[in-house]
Amino acid sequence: MATLSLDEEQLRRPRLNEGIRQGIRILTNSRVSMSKDRTRSVNALNVLVRSNALGTDARKTLTRVQMEEVSRWRYRDEQLSVPIAKTKIVRLAKHILELDAQLATKERQLGD
Numbered sequence: 001m002a003t004l005s006l007d008e009e010q011l012r013r014p015r016l017n018e019g020i021r022q023g024i025r026i027l028t029n030s031r032v033s034m035s036k037d038r039t040r041s042v043n044a045l046n047v048l049v050r051s052n053a054l055g056t057d058a059r060k061t062l063t064r065v066q067m068e069e070v071s072r073w074r075y076r077d078e079q080l081s082v083p084i085a086k087t088k089i090v091r092l093a094k095h096i097l098e099l100d101a102q103l104a105t106k107e108r109q110l111g112d
Contacts (some may be wrong), residue, residue, distance in 0.1 A: 024110065031106045038099040045070075045092040052085040064100070067093045 045063055049070070062070065073086055073094035 016071050027106055027110050031103060031110070034103055034106070038096060038103070041092050041096050041099070045089060045096065047093070048085055048089050052082065054082070054085065054089070062093075064097075067096055071097060 042061065045067075049062065069087055073090050
């Protein structure tokens with residue numbers, strides 16, 4: 001009967017960097033992290049849009065189309081609080097759209 005020989009490191013941590021399984025683990029963990037970040041950003045965006053009179057209907061969560069529109073807002077000479085709010089809103093909207101693209105990529109990678 002032939003015996004298999006495992007080195008000491010494999011015996012201590014048998015699944016360390018184990019190819020496909022490790023890749024799936026990394027993709028899944030990063031997807032969860034990005035999803036949480038997206039949720040936090042969407043909530044922050046909705047609070048900002050609802051608490052400032054900026055001409056956007058924010059009775060419900062902003063749609064993707066609204067986020068794309070908001071991400072292209074330009075600045076005008078307005079009361080001090082409005083440009084500050086718009087700057088943060090534009091940054092959050094762009095961040096959310098970027099996270100959406102990254103999450104779609106992760107889903108494709110997990111499917112592969």
